Amino acid sequence: MNRLNPSAYNHAHLLLTLVLCASSFTLFTPLQTWILILVGCAGIIRISLFLNWQKHQISVRTINLLAILSAIVLATFGWQLGLLLGMLNLLALACSLKLMLLANRRDYFQLIGIQFFLIGTGLVFNQSILFSLLYGMLTLMLLLSLAFHISPSTSWRAQTMRIAKMSLQALPLCLMLFLIIPKLGPMWQMPVGKGSETGLSDKVTPGDLAQLARSSELAFRVSFEQQVPAMNQRYWRALVLEEFDGKTWQTAPYRDTLRRRYQRTNNRFNPAVSGPRIDYQVLSEPSQKPWLFGLDVAISHDSKIWQGREYQLLSRFPLQSGIAYKVSSYTQSPLLPDIEVLDRRLNLQLPESGNPRTRQWVKALREQHKTEGELIKAVSEYFIQQDFRYTLNPNPMPVDPVDQFLFEEQAGFCAHYAGAMTYALRLAGIPARMVTGYLGGEMRGDAYMSIYQYDAHAWVEWLSEDGWKRLDPTALVSPLRLDFGLQQAVAYEDSFLADSPLRRLQQFAWVNEFRMLLDDMDYLWSKWILGFNRDNQEDVLKALLGELSTLRLTIAGLALVAITAILLALYHYKHWLVLAKKTPAYYYARSLKLLDDNGITRPHWMGPEDFSKQVQQSMSTDISHIFEHITGCYLQSCYARGGNTKTQGLNQRMRTLLNQLKQGLKKKKSSVRDAQRIDNIS
Amino acid sequence: MFSKHLSLKITQWLDKRIPPATDVSLHRRNIFIFPSRFGFLFLVLCVALFILGTNYQNNLILILAFFLLGLFLVSLFNSYLNFSGLRIVIGKVGYPFAGDSANVPLWIETTTKKQTAHGRLHIALYGKNVQLSVDLDRLTNPVDVAVPTSSRGPQAIPRITLSSFYPLGLFRCWTHLQFASTILVYPSPHPCSVVTYDESGEENQEGPVSDQQGHDDFHSLTEYQPGQPLYHVAWKQVAKGQGMISKKFSGSSEREIWLRLTTSSGPQREADLSRLCFMVLELDSQGYRFGLELGDTLVPPAQGNHHRHQCLKALALYGFSEVSHE
Amino acid sequence: MQTQIQQAVSQISHVILGKEQEIKLALTCLVAGGHLLIEDLPGMGKTTLSNALATVFGLGFSRIQFTSDLLPADMLGVNIFDSQRQAFSFHPGPLFQQVVLADEINRASPKTQSALLEAMEEHQVSLDGETHELPSPFFVIGTQNPQHQAGTYPLPESQLDRFLMRIQLGYPNWQAEKDMLKQPRQKDVRPLSPVISPAALLELQQHLDEVHASDSIIDYILRLVTFSRESEHFPNALSPRASKALLQSARSWAMIDDRDYLIPEDVQAVLPAVAEHRLRSTLTDHPTQTSLSQLLLEQVDPLAA
Known part of the structure; x- marks a missing residue:
């Protein structure tokens, strides 16, 4: 059965369709392709209905069939998607089917509601300025669609103005709510979206890090409160990898178990610290992973952050969105192990077999060098003496990777060096571990530092008598890496960001300037919008109100409500503000009132000139003469050609005439009273 | 039982709050406003977005939620302001035959000194489904509301509900207007043969009209x-x-003829009035000069539209004035 | 110019006694370029008035007595074969005059009536595919007898508003009629002389739009017509054509009063003549009721800003 076309030239439906298509295509990673295709089809159908190329809706039976098929497909393939993505796909699917079916008001309103929610979900995945602007636009378009639905025959211009006006009115309310509504922690663990993970992983096979270093994506930003540490001191610790299986380094499972136990009992780690302190704030990009970044012994008092006993900062929840946290670092303070026996045992772990040549080589070294210091020096010297190369393009080393790296390839990325070194130290009986994180960072003026994925780095820590000591074998091979960053370190092979098309453009100064400008905007965006947290909120409120007490907050709240009410009232009763303007009409009305008080009322249908004649008949000549003048002025101003241009002079004359009339009437009244008195006396 | 009582109470309250008038300007006292169904959906959406934003610690989603909430509040004011700009005047009410619908024309003025009203206006009889929707931006006055009638006589116009969802459909503004005007319902014409009387009161056996023809009868x-x-x-x-x-x-007979009501009470009376109604229409359409005698009421012989109205009015009101006199 | 019009009014007042207001309205109608319908009993001076109007403006005058057997051609003219020239030549009928008195217009057949109304509207006559312009100014004064309706064809409601105004002369008052009776018989048809030239009249008509109508006046007119549409007292409402006619007539009235702008009194003065026949179709429907236009005037405040 065909139904009539409700969408023909219906702007509300057109806007809705465009928004659905746009918001779905911004979600092309989390959404499955066949669902995107379905959305596209629905869009095309709706648009052709809008243009009235197609006159009839698709029949309900067809849609139902399609719905059943889609549901089966989604149910089959959707299981492994997880809750969030599954729900998202289901929503998009439902939207597209509903859009094909869209006929009545209820469908429309449901679609609008789901659209807003889809936009919200889109913000989970994309939070950059551009995407936020896009989603803002889509929100406004949805509102425009609603406006068209309610008043269909208003022009686009008028509708846009109306929506803009309402949005501007809503914006202060929105900001106020954003400022005063307390920032709550997550109420429950949300399902994590797959597929968009970026940055470091808790498993490192040495080649991985080289892959990561090809990305120019932002990892995090830091703004220092005091001086900035030197480039070669900026070792941003992220992960401590203590488990090695011969190929891959990863976090020790026992550490995780232990951490969970401590977290359950809320047994926080408070390392003893000493020496100078560096305070800074970190704005992390969403990475979908929990680890955070800090220099050396980094202490954070943020309740969302867990202090790992291996000197590692962790967020309680994976970073679905950007977060901001304050950290204090003690660069001189030693990294003392919490439980030394445990650290020692974990960091001497070795795979049973594999890498035989390394084993032999270390065994030989160990025999020559008895002390830890000597051994480390010997291993380092090997790296220096041999012709090792620092490269972004290491060859794959599938079998006995350490052997291959040390004795055959002798070319690798930082993780290769760190991995080989750690392995060697462990073989020599020195507890050692691999630490991954970032090294360096690009300073942008004095304001903040940006750390990109290509700054990813791995180094070694070994346990000495006074705690864990940092050891960076990469520095031995490529000192440039430390002091000038990756770009300089691999300049000889021209491999830095080789895949990025923008890289060539970086030669031009203005391109770089522009990039920096965007970067600045992005920084402010991350700091004040994405990273706005409870601390910021308190700071802002404190700045506004001074010390935060219940009384002050109450007063401020009441004041806000009062101000809002007053503003709205003023807006509503605008005409109160326009005081009664003194126009000739006003003076004429006053004189009518005066005459009315004196017993001559103008019948409400009578014209001014006729009334003037009536006054002439019933009043003494002087009064009627004045009133005739008043009437004359009134006629001049209200009816004559160009009357409103001479208002000024007329007003003046009418004011004097009115006063004369007032006095004349008073005199008459008193004379009447006198006459009455005389009558009474006589 | 209870619901009946409740609806009676509501009606009484409405009568007090919005008394009958012919010319109504909408303002604070006669406007009702409440979130529409979509308005509630919208609030649920705001809450859902807030939870989503909180759980993902995502400020952008929170801002979206707050923005939509702010918009909800702003929409409340805009909705009210828009609706309060309306002025409704009742026009000339038509004269329906019993069983037909009366045409109640409403003149809607959208522009006041303050602003102009926009959006769609939905018009319904109180407690009934929406009868028609007009677009205030393309308004052609008057808007005709059909009021069903059942029996002859004067009938009050039921309350008329006007509602608007402007600007975003989040709120429904509405009012139940009572217009101080009555509908005069003519009896429904019942086809029959025309029986007339001459001046002396004698029945005209052959009748001036033999059903449909007559005018052309040579x-x-x-x-x-x-x-x-x-x-x-x-x-x-x-x-x-x-x-x-x-x-x-x-x-084109020149004689004066009369129509007369023979029964004065009982159920037969209504049927006779219906027949008389038919006769009046029939005689009028053929251009006769005729008079009407209904008990005490006499409509002197004449012709024309006005005369037809006088006769039908007398038929419609027959019996009602007596009641009101007593 | 104003003195001339005043002269015209006083001249005609000598012929028709005690009817200054009606004479002024008739002049207003003429200046506004509309047509006049006089509805009155015989013997009230309809013919005299129209004759006098034609004379004081120096216009050509003809009178057509409408009867049921009057054919359109009798009024419009005919094409007659001219044997000398071997061609049809047009012989204009009595309608081709500047002032035409269409007496007892409701006695003519609908066909003739509609031919007249069409000519009034179009200011031209179409005959056998040829169009003949009517003279300018062209002013039709129709008369109707409200009584003795037998065998008449009342003008259809839809065409009644082709007449800009409808006035009633009515009986003269006591004094006026007494004066009339005391006049010697010869003076009854006292010769009138032209006061205003037709060219001056045309100029007046052209300058009509220059009379200033302020927003207040236009609002007043709108309130009047809107009230007639909304209130149930009026069986027929005033159309936009009526509001235009009202403005036009008020302008003309103001011009005769030598004012270059409109005041509410102008509208009030012309409203009964302009609106009454549009508000109520025929006189016969409610012969006794009060005037609807008066009712309308009393309901609307001219000042309401």
Whole structure:
């Protein structure tokens, strides 16, 4: 059965369709392709209905069939998607089917509601300025669609103005709510979206890090409160990898178990610290992973952050969105192990077999060098003496990777060096571990530092008598890496960001300037919008109100409500503000009132000139003469050609005439009273 | 039982709050406003977005939620302001026959000194489904509301509900207006043969009208009188040289005829009134001069639209004035 | 100019006694370029008035007595074959005059009536495919007898508003009629002389739009017509054509009063003549009721800003 076309030239439906298509295509990673295709089809159908190329809706039976098929497909393939993505796909699917079916008001309103929610979900995945602007636009378009639905025959211009006006009115309310509504922690663990993970992983096979270093994506930003540490001191610790299986380094499972136990009992780690302190704030990009970044012994008092006993900062929840946290670092303070026996045992772990040549080589070294210091020096010297190369393009080393790296390839990325070194130290009986994180960072003026994925780095820590000591074998091979960053370190092979098309453009100064400008905007965006947290909120409120007490907050709240009410009232009763303007009409009305008080009322249908004649008949000549003048002025101003241009002079004359009339009437009244008195006396 | 009582209470309260008038400006006292179903959906959406934003610690989603919430509040004011700019005046109410719908024209003025109202306006009879929706931006006055009628006589106009969802459909603004005007319902015409009486009160056995024809029934030839319609001239006779002769038709009878109500009470009366109604219409459409006698009420013989209205009005009101006198 | 019009009014007042207001309205109608319908009993001076109007403006005048056998051609004219020229030539009928008195217009057949109304509207006559312009100014004064309706064809409601105004002369008052009776018989048809030239009249008509109508006046007119549409007292409402006619007539009235702008009194003065026949179709429907236009005037405040 065909139904009539409700969408023909219906702007509300057109806007809705465009928004659905746009918001779905911004979600092309989390959404499955066949669902995107379905959305596209629905869009095309709706648009052709809008243009009235197609006159009839698709029949309900067809849609139902399609719905059943889609549901089966989604149910089959959707299981492994997880809750969030599954729900998202289901929503998009439902939207597209509903859009094909869209006929009545209820469908429309449901679609609008789901659209807003889809936009919200889109913000989970994309939070950059551009995407936020896009989603803002889509929100406004949805509102425009609603406006068209309610008043269909208003022009686009008028509708846009109306929506803009309402949005501007809503914006202060929105900001106020954003400022005063307390920032709550997550109420429950949300399902994590797959597929968009970026940055470091808790498993490192040495080649991985080289892959990561090809990305120019932002990892995090830091703004220092005091001086900035030197480039070669900026070792941003992220992960401590203590488990090695011969190929891959990863976090020790026992550490995780232990951490969970401590977290359950809320047994926080408070390392003893000493020496100078560096305070800074970190704005992390969403990475979908929990680890955070800090220099050396980094202490954070943020309740969302867990202090790992291996000197590692962790967020309680994976970073679905950007977060901001304050950290204090003690660069001189030693990294003392919490439980030394445990650290020692974990960091001497070795795979049973594999890498035989390394084993032999270390065994030989160990025999020559008895002390830890000597051994480390010997291993380092090997790296220096041999012709090792620092490269972004290491060859794959599938079998006995350490052997291959040390004795055959002798070319690798930082993780290769760190991995080989750690392995060697462990073989020599020195507890050692691999630490991954970032090294360096690009300073942008004095304001903040940006750390990109290509700054990813791995180094070694070994346990000495006074705690864990940092050891960076990469520095031995490529000192440039430390002091000038990756770009300089691999300049000889021209491999830095080789895949990025923008890289060539970086030669031009203005391109770089522009990039920096965007970067600045992005920084402010991350700091004040994405990273706005409870601390910021308190700071802002404190700045506004001074010390935060219940009384002050109450007063401020009441004041806000009062101000809002007053503003709205003023807006509503605008005409109160326009005081009664003194126009000739006003003076004429006053004189009518005066005459009315004196017993001559103008019948409400009578014209001014006729009334003037009536006054002439019933009043003494002087009064009627004045009133005739008043009437004359009134006629001049209200009816004559160009009357409103001479208002000024007329007003003046009418004011004097009115006063004369007032006095004349008073005199008459008193004379009447006198006459009455005389009558009474006589 | 309880719901009946409740609806009675509501009606009484409405009568007090919005008394009958012919000219209503909408303002604080006669406007009701409440979130629409979509408004509630929208609030649920705001809450859902807030939870989503909180759980993902995503400020952007929170901002979206707050923005939508702010918009909800702003929309409340805009909705009210828009609706309060309306002025509704009732126009000339038509005269329906019992069983038909009366046409109640509403003149809607959208522009006041403050602003102009926009959006769609939904009009319904109180407690009934929406009867029609008009777009205030493309308004053509008057808007005709159909009020069903059941029996003859004066009938009050039921409350008329006007509602608007402007600007975003989040709120429904509405009012139940009572107009101080009545509908005069004519009896429904019941087809029958026309029975008339002459001046003396004698029944006209053959009747002036034999059902539908009559006007064209040739009666006789007479001398042509100046001023008579030319199409009544018997041209055949003129051509034969018999002078100007005009045809006389049985319809154009010059006698005064009367319609009369024979029964004065009982169930038969209504049926008779319906028949009389039919007769009035029939005689009027054929251009007769006739009078109407309903008990004490007399409508003197005349013709024309006004006369027809007088007769039908007398039929409609027959019996009602007595009640009101007592 | 104003003195001339005043002269015209006083001249005509000598012929028709005690009817200054009606004479002024008739002049207003003429200046506004509309047509006039006089509805009155015979013997009230309809013919005299129209004759006098034609004379004081120096316009050509003809009178057509409408009867049921009057054919359109009798009024419009005919094409007659001219044997000398071997061609049809047009012989204009009595309608081709500047002032035409269409007496007892409701006695003519609908066909003739509609031919007249069409000519009034179009200011031209179409005959056998040829168009003949009517003279300018062209002013039709129709008369109707409200009584003795037998055998008449009342003008259809839809065409009644082709007449800009409808006035009733009515009986003269006591004094006026007394004066009339005391006049010697010869003076009854006292010769009138032209006061205003037709060219001056045309100029007046052209300058009509220059009379200033302020927003207040236009609002007043709108309130009047809107009230007639909304209130149930009026069986027929005033159309936009009526509001235009009202403005036009008020302008003309103001011009005769030598004012270059409109005041509410102008509208009030012309409203009964302009609106009454549009508000109520025929006189016969409510012969006794009060005037609807008066009712309308009393309901609307001219000042309401």
